[in-house]
Amino acid sequence: QSALTQPASVSGSPGQSITISCTGTSSDVGGYDYVSWYQQHPGNAPKLIIYDVTTRPSGVSNRFSGSKSGNTASLTISGLQIEDEADYYCSSYRRSDTLVFGGGTKLTVL
């Protein structure tokens, strides 16, 4: 079962904006608006930061935003902060009733 494709790493400076892509197919990302994003700091459980492509859970900073175009979903973090340094994972419902994750992206805040 192939994972969704994410860049292995991205980096940015404090205050900048970065975007992490998550590419799938028409059977998952492109076919359904059920993309979620998770933030995971080392040694911690993942934390939900975006669901249903664009929706932020209560308590999540509005510096995090999600979007989708065709088979690619994107997570944008604006006004980068040191504490944003973490691993980020996307996930999507996939046809035939399963869930698939992306391989993860390591964000470094320089």
Added chain:
Amino acid sequence: QVQLQESGPGLVYPSQTLSLTCAVSGDSISSGGYYWSWVRQPAGKGLEWIGRISGSGSTNYNPSLGSRVTMSVDTSKNEFSLRLRSVTAADTAIYFCAKDTRSWYDYRFDPWGQGTLVTVAS
């Protein structure tokens, strides 16, 4: 505030069965129609969804794990469980449990348990 806590053996022998339990507090596992999921993460690697179970016992498993997975729910104890048969070293990972959604198609995990490391080795 919903909290989840995984428990189970940290070491499982190859070819044996991995068994984990997730205790839920702050919410009733049988009310609200929510699903409850298991996700795992090998050390230094990405996340893999294992499967989900509803409070009424309806299940959905990751096809990549085939028939090795069984999940169950114990509403009297407000907990749900995972059994993974015929384990190999490739099943060594941190196993997380998480609250899922009410929807068959919409999966999202919030909150998560802290995770428990299971090592498969002789």
